[in-house]
Amino acid sequence: MAEISSACTHLQFPVYRRCLPSAIPYTLIVSTGTWILVIGSLFVWQNSSVDVIRLFDRTAPPESMLPRYRPVVLNLTDFGAVGDGRTLNTEAFESAVAAISSLGGKGGGQLNVPQGRWLTAPFNLTSHMTLFLAEGAVILGIQNETYWPLLPPLPSYGYGREHKGPRYGSLIHGQHLKDVIITGHNGTINGQGQWWWMKYKKKLLNYTRGPLVQIMWSSGIVISNITLRDSPFWTIHPYDCNNVTLTGLTILAPVNGAPNTDGIDPDSCQNMVIENCFICVGDDGIAIKSGWDQYGIAYGRPSTNIFIRNVILRSAVSAGLSIGSEMSGGVSNITIENILVWESRRGIRIKTAPGRGGFVRGISFRNLTLDNVRVGIVVKTDYNEHPDAGYDPGSLPVIEGLSFVGVRGRGVRVPVRLHGSGEIPVRGVMLRDMSVGLSYKRKNIFQCAFVEGRAIGSIFPEPCLNLDRYDVHGRLVRRSAGQNATNIDYSY
Numbered sequence: 222m223a224e225i226s227s228a229c230t231h232l233q234f235p236v237y238r239r240c241l242p243s244a245i246p247y248t249l250i251v252s253t254g255t256w257i258l259v260i261g262s263l264f265v266w267q268n269s270s271v272d273v274i275r276l277f278d279r280t281a282p283p284e285s286m287l288p289r290y291r292p293v294v295l296n297l298t299d300f301g302a303v304g305d306g307r308t309l310n311t312e313a314f315e316s317a318v319a320a321i322s323s324l325g326g327k328g329g330g331q332l333n334v335p336q337g338r339w340l341t342a343p344f345n346l347t348s349h350m351t352l353f354l355a356e357g358a359v360i361l362g363i364q365n366e367t368y369w370p371l372l373p374p375l376p377s378y379g380y381g382r383e384h385k386g387p388r389y390g391s392l393i394h395g396q397h398l399k400d401v402i403i404t405g406h407n408g409t410i411n412g413q414g415q416w417w418w419m420k421y422k423k424k425l426l427n428y429t430r431g432p433l434v435q436i437m438w439s440s441g442i443v444i445s446n447i448t449l450r451d452s453p454f455w456t457i458h459p460y461d462c463n464n465v466t467l468t469g470l471t472i473l474a475p476v477n478g479a480p481n482t483d484g485i486d487p488d489s490c491q492n493m494v495i496e497n498c499f500i501c502v503g504d505d506g507i508a509i510k511s512g513w514d515q516y517g518i519a520y521g522r523p524s525t526n527i528f529i530r531n532v533i534l535r536s537a538v539s540a541g542l543s544i545g546s547e548m549s550g551g552v553s554n555i556t557i558e559n560i561l562v563w564e565s566r567r568g569i570r571i572k573t574a575p576g577r578g579g580f581v582r583g584i585s586f587r588n589l590t591l592d593n594v595r596v597g598i599v600v601k602t603d604y605n606e607h608p609d610a611g612y613d614p615g616s617l618p619v620i621e622g623l624s625f626v627g628v629r630g631r632g633v634r635v636p637v638r639l640h641g642s643g644e645i646p647v648r649g650v651m652l653r654d655m656s657v658g659l660s661y662k663r664k665n666i667f668q669c670a671f672v673e674g675r676a677i678g679s680i681f682p683e684p685c686l687n688l689d690r691y692d693v694h695g696r697l698v699r700r701s702a703g704q705n706a707t708n709i710d711y712s713y
């Protein structure tokens with residue numbers, strides 16, 4: 222493999238263009254005025270804080286230059302926030318969210334975060350809210366665990382994941398919400414994770430690190446057109462959510478030395494779209510999960526109906542896209558299209574182990590490009606990392622129905638390693654049209670064990686003999702020479 226650079230530099234997406242309205246429409250001014258009156262009287266009636274009332278003293282509303290997604294638009298500075306990177310703005314965020322919450326729905330409210338560096342401790346979102354990060358707006362997470370609240374472990378994990386007991390909450394958090402949008406003109410949420418990674422490596426933390434954005438038990442979630450960087454732990458963690466759209470995101474963390482900074486971890490979620498994202502992080506780019514061993518089996522909520530497309534991924538220490546290893550609630554009906562994984566250790570990795578239970582079923586890849594990747598497509602069935610001794614080694618996951626159509630690439634050492642086992646055989650693999658340039662000329666680079674399936678059409682390098690071989694017209698050319706045969710070789 223070519224030299225792994227430590228930078229995430231690009232491989233870019235189309236440059237974002239801001240479209241400011243040339244004039245503020247009259248109707249907008251009228252409706253803004255009406256809303257200011259209505260909401261103003263609401264706040265006066267509620268005898269809210271001085272900060273909130275000060276909002277309505279303003280003469281010119283500059284935030285009307287930004288797009289409006291809600292009838293009420295608030296500006297963070299009107300809640301006393303100071304964007305100097307040092308002043309702690311937790312109360313400003315909390316008061317603004319409380320103001321939106323007190324609207325009681327009715328279309329909800331938008332909180333504009335202007336240009337500046339807004340230091341804050343973790344805060345919660347509310348339903349029917351849009352958090353809008355203007356160009357040059359940076360929300361900074363405070364580097365002091367005293368300010369990070371502890372939350373109970375996730376029920377499907379039983380543990381904090383790194384430590385027993387509770388875990389730190391996320392910088393931006395939400396539970397039991399509906400209709401939440403986090404968007405902007407590519408403003409940034411920065412977890413300042415360096416401090417957390419250092420503490421983690423020195424074993425100075427007693428609890429599991431917090432994600433950057435975690436939304437739990439919620440529906441109607443959109444996160445779009447922002448940058449998220451240097452999360453203490455996983456970056457975006459939607460947990461047991463329905464109807465989630467993630468689009469136009471740049472997710473960054475150092476590719477080395479930033480432990481567990483996964484990009485996006487859909488966890489027991491359904492009806493989710495991830496598209497047009499650039500992700501370059503210190504662990505898996507995207508990792509689809511659904512709980513851990515006996516806790517995940519008991520919780521029993523799969524990740525299902527997930528569509529991922531037009532995503533560029535890089536992970537120097539793990540995989541561009543993975544499923545598992547926590548998949549005990551099951552993972553099914555995942556469609557993944559137009560994916561580029563570059564300068565990474567693994568391209569795609571499905572990982573599980575005895576004890577997980579659950580299933581990985583109906584996973585369909587189309588148009589996958591691997592550029593300078595050590596191992597391209599991996600199934601690993603002995604990822605033995607368990608929460609405690611209480612797991613049942615007899616709970617065996619089922620892996621079936623994995624299809625890969627159109628796999629291209631260059632600079633790949635081992636294009637395919639499908640490592641099933643006697644306990645966890647891999648069934649229903651379908652591979653059609655593959656042409657991957659190799660960085661090593663060696664035998665056994667298409668590795669299989671306990672695999673049942675078909676290789677169809679033009680396939681380079683030559684597929685393992687475990688698979689039935691079909692020609693481009695779908696005619697059987699050669700039957701499998703033995704599905705259980707093994708030529709797995711981890712030496713390269």
Ligand SMILES: *[C@@H]1O[C@H](CO)[C@@H](O)[C@H](O)[C@H]1NC(C)=O
Pocket residue numbers: 234235236237407447448471
């Ligand atoms: C958003 O900002 C990030 C970080 O500066 C940058 O890498 C990315 O290209 C920007 N995205 C767009 C669409 O301009």
Ligand SMILES: *[C@@H]1O[C@H](CO)[C@@H](O)[C@H](O)[C@H]1NC(C)=O
Pocket residue numbers: 283284285287296297298299333334335336355
């Ligand atoms: C918010 O208010 C500040 C200070 O009044 C102003 O400079 C800024 O333009 C406003 N920002 C937005 C996003 O409305």
Ligand SMILES: *[C@@H]1O[C@H](CO)[C@@H](O)[C@H](O)[C@H]1NC(C)=O
Pocket residue numbers: 344345370394396
């Ligand atoms: C944020 O939400 C969590 C979970 O619902 C809750 O435990 C915590 O008290 C909330 N924090 C604040 C400041 O409201």
Ligand SMILES: *[C@@H]1O[C@H](CO)[C@@H](O)[C@H](O)[C@H]1NC(C)=O
Pocket residue numbers: 365366367368
């Ligand atoms: C963290 O915050 C607490 C409470 O404000 C303070 O006593 C402590 O000194 C801070 N720690 C660091 C490392 O800044």
Ligand SMILES: *[C@@H]1O[C@H](CO)[C@@H](O)[C@H](O)[C@H]1NC(C)=O
Pocket residue numbers: 366425426427
């Ligand atoms: C971790 O626990 C030890 C022992 O109880 C305590 O001394 C230390 O302050 C704790 N550290 C943190 C970061 O909570």
Ligand SMILES: *[C@@H]1O[C@H](CO)[C@@H](O)[C@H](O)[C@H]1NC(C)=O
Pocket residue numbers: 400401440441442443464
């Ligand atoms: C999904 O959420 C979006 C954003 O909140 C909403 O507009 C849409 O109606 C929801 N779709 C369904 C099927 O609930």
Ligand SMILES: *[C@@H]1O[C@H](CO)[C@@H](O)[C@H](O)[C@H]1NC(C)=O
Pocket residue numbers: 237238239404405445446468469
């Ligand atoms: C993201 O930004 C693009 C380019 O400005 C815009 O066309 C699109 O509507 C935005 N999408 C969302 C979901 O905010």
Ligand SMILES: *[C@@H]1O[C@H](CO)[C@@H](O)[C@H](O)[C@H]1NC(C)=O
Pocket residue numbers: 525526527528554555556
């Ligand atoms: C599978 O997921 C897709 C979204 O990716 C959805 O449109 C489709 O209805 C799902 N199929 C089933 C059988 O649920």
Ligand SMILES: *[C@@H]1O[C@H](CO)[C@@H](O)[C@H](O)[C@H]1NC(C)=O
Pocket residue numbers: 558559560561588590
């Ligand atoms: C395949 O995916 C790449 C991005 O990895 C994209 O540039 C290309 O247009 C896609 N091809 C098709 C036919 O969609």
Ligand SMILES: *[C@@H]1O[C@H](CO)[C@@H](O)[C@H](O)[C@H]1NC(C)=O
Pocket residue numbers: 642643644646671704705
């Ligand atoms: C291959 O392995 C499967 C799964 O362990 C087993 O059921 C089957 O009997 C084996 N087949 C042969 C021919 O050994």
